Amino acid sequence: MACVLHVIDKYLYAMRLSDETLIDILTRFKKEMKNGLSRDYNPTATVKMLPTFVRSIPDGSEKGDFIALDLGGSSFRILRVQVNHEKRQNVHMESEAYETPENIVHGSGSQLFDHVAECLGDFMEKKNIKDKKLPVGFTFSFPCRQSKIDEAILITWTKRFKASGVEGADVVKLLEKAIKKRGD
Structure with a gap:
């Protein structure tokens, strides 16, 4: 020893x-x-210090059913967050991680966001919430320029991501377009 x-x-x-x-x-x-x-x-700068337009933090009065998307690491994660004040445990979360294959990471922006939309559709199908219109929060862990809360222009890819046609584009619009294209 x-x-x-x-x-x-x-x-x-x-x-x-x-x-x-x-x-x-x-x-x-x-x-x-x-x-x-x-x-x-x-x-x-090597450390981007970019402003966001999040003007407040939760105060405890929130309630409802929400979807959170997190893209930026080795996998793409989707969470369903249910906040209810009537129950003892007032926050319930379900999550699933989806692999983001190399051909998607290095393919086109359309392929990447179509993949995100496909994973979201799969998640909602599994959770039996496909018919619900839920608010979506999108964590996109790359340097973006924001002028409002629902706009994020990708400055440059970092980590292993290199999808073409995304730098200089609004990733919120790309996500919305991919979701709309699915029609579900």
């Missing part, structure tokens, strides 16, 4: 950072955040 702990300590020691290194990282990070906030440096 002592031998195993020695090996673990050896690896952990290699990951320790000196105070000087931590201060250097902090200084660089703060500089990049300031560049991201600056009108002059924002286009070249």
